Amino acid sequence: MGALSGLVVLDLSCHLSGPYCGMLLADHGADVIKIERPGGGDEARGMPPFVGGESAPFMLWNRNKRSVALDLKSEDGKAAFRALARTADIVVENFRPGTMARLGFGYEELAAINPRLIYGAISGFGQTGPYRDRGGFDLVTQGMSGLMSVCGPADGPPHRLPIAISDVAAGMHLCVGILSALEARHRTGKGQFVEVSLLESALSYGVYEAAHVFATGEKPPRIGQAHRGSSPYQVFETADGWITVGAAQQSFWMSLCAILDAPELAEDPRFRENSDRVANNAELVEVLSAHLRKQGSAHWLAALDAAGIPAGPVLDFDEALSDPQVLAREMVVETTHPKAGPMRTFGVPAKLSMTPGGVARPAPALGEHTDEVLASINEPA
Structure with missing residues (x-):
């Protein structure tokens, strides 16, 4: 019933x-x-x-x-x-x-x-x-x-x-x-x-896009995989595939820098706060991608999960339908x-x-x- x-x-x-x-x-x-x-x-x-x-x-x-x-x-x-x-x-x-x-x-x-x-x-x-x-x-x-x-x-x-x-x-x-x-x-x-x-x-x-228009009066640009208000928050290539990483929250960003053994990123004025990272997302993606391509997806996903950073694999539909x-x-x-x-x-x-x-x-x-x-x-x- x-x-x-x-x-x-x-x-x-x-x-x-x-x-x-x-x-x-x-x-x-x-x-x-x-x-x-x-x-x-x-x-x-x-x-x-x-x-x-x-x-x-x-x-x-x-x-x-x-x-x-x-x-x-x-x-x-x-x-x-x-x-x-x-x-x-x-x-x-x-x-x-x-x-x-x-x-x-x-x-x-x-x-x-x-x-x-x-x-x-x-x-x-x-x-x-x-x-x-x-x-x-x-x-x-x-x-x-x-x-x-x-x-x-x-x-x-x-x-x-x-x-x-x-x-x-x-x-x-x-x-x-x-x-x-x-x-x-x-x-x-x-x-x-x-x-x-x-x-x-x-x-x-189109909630983010409408907010952009209402706030600025301008059409929102097409930004590919990037997010309009959060960074890093998108798909990244690894040594053997693709993963998603949502590390825009400041505590997640600091943990990500530690996982990548790149503490200098946390102090870089281009990437210090979320708003900075959004404004300089293209440069950030280039830097992060260079690090993430050094290891396979399983390595990074295990490290990200251990740190509590939201992340996941990019699955094909047949894989998604058999996911545990x-x-x-x-x-x-x-x-x-x-x-x-x-x-x-x-x-x-x-x-x-x-x-x-x-x-x-x-x-x-x-x-x-x-x-x-x-x-x-x-x-x-």
């Missing part, structure tokens, strides 16, 4: 942003019913790589859900969805603004038959404003949010983050909004409309899909002591639970 057990969510969303929100709710016990179009379903079902003919990405962020195939343009489909919405707690969708209203299922229409309904919507640019009607993808909003402008080496073209940061951020913000609306419903008895956009979600992650800390925290769990067979998937990051979340079921096949769910509409209360 997860913390959200008993809540019914109708998830009409597709691709990643909305389904990610639905996954978070399902992981903590909500009954998330994924409403899909008959014949094809969520287009993410066609996203490679495939295992047993099933999309691995789709299976990861649609676990713990049930699938119902409904044609929302047909009268029967409309009637079935309306019946489900009448008793549901939450609706999630990520269509362009106005799409659901044209189908007869906008917030106003659904709230009229279910005043307690919490309606969550994700769009590219929001339900208002001059860009309201534009389609938005993660790629587009990464560029428009400023994130691309500060990613990558100091010289060269803008870099897209290889992770879909706008999508995932929007899914998480919508989940927070829905849970906030749920708490408000406990007090008022009424649901409400909750909306987020990919653009605003991506923009909100990740495994100990159950962030990789196994499930069995009816078609793909035994599968590994992410565990649940938020650990609740009394009502923990978990992975109770694999991602559903298209329409797998249609008969089961629709039969419940006509069951006596």
Whole structure:
């Protein structure tokens, strides 16, 4: 029994942003019913790589859900969805603004038959404003949010983050909004409309960059691996690989100088305080790199750990997913899909002591639970 057990969510969303929100709710016990179009379903079902003919990405962020195939343009489909919405707690969708209203299922229409309904919507640019009607993808909003402008080496073209940061951020913000609306419903008895956009979600992650603009009125420069307010705080090359070192705190900096057997660095006016090191980060990195390249990563990580300085290896994803800390925290769990067979998937990051979340079921096949769910509409209360 997860913390959200008993809540019914109708998830009409597709691709990643909305389904990610639905996954978070399902992981903590909500009954998330994924409403899909008959014949094809969520287009993410066609996203490679495939295992047993099933999309691995789709299976990861649609676990713990049930699938119902409904044609929302047909009268029967409309009637079935309306019946489900009448008793549901939450609706999630990520269509362009106005799409659901044209189908007869906008917030106003659904709230009229279910005043307690919490309606969550994700769009590219929001339900208002001059860009309201534009389609938005993660790629587009990464560029428009400023994130691309500060990613990558100091010289060269803008870099897209290889992770879909706008999508995932929007899914998480919508989940927070829905849970906030749920708490408000406990007090008022009424649901409400909750909306987020990919653009605003991506923009909100640029906290250091926004602070720079607000404080100086100037665009923040691209600084590669460096940190805007802390130094040393970045990736360094060793004799056999790469490590991260976060030694900006003064006590850590002094310990680092001792580990490197370079006490003169602590007295160098260019590097004496954190603000000095930030201003002269390029010179500092050159000096530190020369020291760190003398030994392998294991040597430095052991010394840094013994001194209590935050540091770590730079792992590839396959290494990260087999790391002992990740495994100990159950962030990789196994499930069995009816078609793909035994599968590994992410565990649940938020650990609740009394009502923990978990992975109770694999991602559903298209329409797998249609008969089961629709039969419940006509069951006596």
